[in-house]
Amino acid sequence: MPEAPIRLLIADDHPIVRDGIRGMFAGDPGFEVLAEAGDGAQAVELARVLEPDVILMDLRMPRMDGVTAIRELARLGLKARVLVLTTYDTDSDVLPAIEAGATGYLLKDARREDLVRAVAAAARGEAALAPSVATRLLGQVRAPADPLSARELEILSLIAQGTTNREAAARLFISEATVKTHVLHIYAKLGVNDRAAAVAVAFQRGLLPLSPPAT
Template sequence: MTPADRPEASAPQPVRILLCDDHAVVRGGLRALLGSAQGIEVVGEAGSGEEAIAAARKLGPDGLDLVLMDLQLGPGMDGTEATRRLVSLPGGPRVLVLTTYDTDADITRAIEAGAIGYLLKAEQPEELFSAVHAAAAGRTALSPPVAGRVMAQLRGQRPALTARERDILGQLARGLGNREIARALFISEATVKTHLGRIYAKLGVETRSGAVAVAKEQRLLP
């Protein structure tokens, strides 16, 4: 077979995007910006979470890859709830958050809702294009400031308990009282009470059962 006889390689499928933002001017700007990028096609727009879900259902998994989602959408469903419902659809699209809000609470809620990425509107166009392709391919896409906040949250998830505090927490999980813990660890009851106070403060709880529950949730027990 000569080169002329060989079939031409088909062009890669563009990333098909649905824009969800309650400001028409913003959607228009994004459509124009994304339309200038290679390998990206805007297939729809939505001004609310409800509209985004309806559009995603209409386009189906064969017509939509990614939703570019704002968090604040005016009256009705917010972007976090819309994200949760979109990713729950059969064959639902991936969701990349694009917003001006970068608080820890906003980031955490969006990621827990199923967003594959979190981008700030202050990013350069090239960063947006890269994030779109990464998110469509199933890779996490985070703005640098957001990535820093996520890492800080992860580092702060596990309280820094001392070895003795971990020992006492383990005895607490067994249901032992202060006197029994003191005997098991060969320390005084007063020392046990002091350590328990520090454990409660580090875990952000006020009761023995609360300490055990948080310890199990954060895998602090042996």
């Protein structure tokens, strides 16, 4: 049986941008665009009704901006992952969005294949960061001088074992959102933007044992 398509909601205040994003997924059986929203408030309302897997969220919109919408989605307990897709990569844009609960952050000049890959990663609960965004987060935590915390090393070890964010949260008795925040900090400190790169760099730096832990 084929896998169900990833169900998308596009939130952007520019119709031409929404059309362009929709066009990137048109004809791809792995994705289904459910609806479009012109502002954050409409995105939240549509998310409540349609229950998309991933919301492609612009940040600067009228009536309700993207960060406020992300916070509202979290407050309502909606399961949709949010992938920010915006023109802006300043600290004042990136950090509030990540802290509000965004799973990933891409810029609108991203190539189609990068966007598709990021949406698929977001649907799995994995972070996807544009290189410039990862660099900004890196600067915020003063990496590479800033060492990983004990908790971050625990989570990095679980990542190396192929554990999902949800599984790591269950093992460590913390929330999935907390795990996601730690993962983003790990990416920033190691200067990477995906799990495979984080594990590779960790082994290179001797942060993880070369032999797997005993179970």
